[in-house]
């Protein structure tokens with residue numbers, strides 16, 4: 593295409609200013625700058641643990657798998673100390689400018705909300721790490737509350753109410769996708785006129801269908817991701833950079849144009 597990095601940023605800003613229904617889609621790459629490891633990257637968690645040991649089926653049927661799973665969470669801590677980065681704040685700012693329909697995210701870290709996007713505009717396709725839920729009665733507990741019990745020595749915490757099995761409200765390998773979130777994400781994607789992918793390699797389905805729905809409906813596609821994605825050739829603008837700096841620069845230009 594022969595555009596300079598500056599011209600690419602300018603083009604994204606221009607697209608944002610002229611769009612009416614902007615959907616931002618984010619993956620692990622938006623949170624790595626906050627220090628959250630990309631689980632799939634070299635050195636990531638799944639190079640140290642085996643995903644087959646942490647499937648939904650195993651969790652449900654094998655007490656040892658549940659024990660291992662809580663031990664792994666104990667190693668992680670609760671992500672309380674993790675902070676939103678420039679990319680999260682830029683997306684929050686997009687919303688304050690009246691330029692955000694919603695964020696669809698593959699992340700479970702809750703950083704979009706802390707970066708200024710209202711809760712009701714964040715669709716969490718892979719669940720959230722903020723809550724632990726009882727698989728029997730559905731009661732939800734803040735993760736901090738349950739991790740305190742694990743820290744205090746409970747190897748496999750259970751529900752205070754019904755003694756049912758507790759599990760983080762994230763979607764495990766092999767666990768069905770949340771139906772209403774997936775439907776809503778598809779609807780918003782199809783309804784968008786600008787779809788911005790940030791920090792996702794678009795290889796995990798069905799999440800990766802969202803930009804395809806958007807394209808089918810005639811939306812412009814922008815992809816900001818360090819590595820390649822399977823649909824790069826359909827992108828109106830493609831930027832191979834880290835999310836934080838790019839998004840800050842994009843927002844600067846957007847604000848200039850709107851004023």
Ligand SMILES: [Zn+2]
Nearest residue numbers: 726729751754
């Ligand atoms: Zn319960």
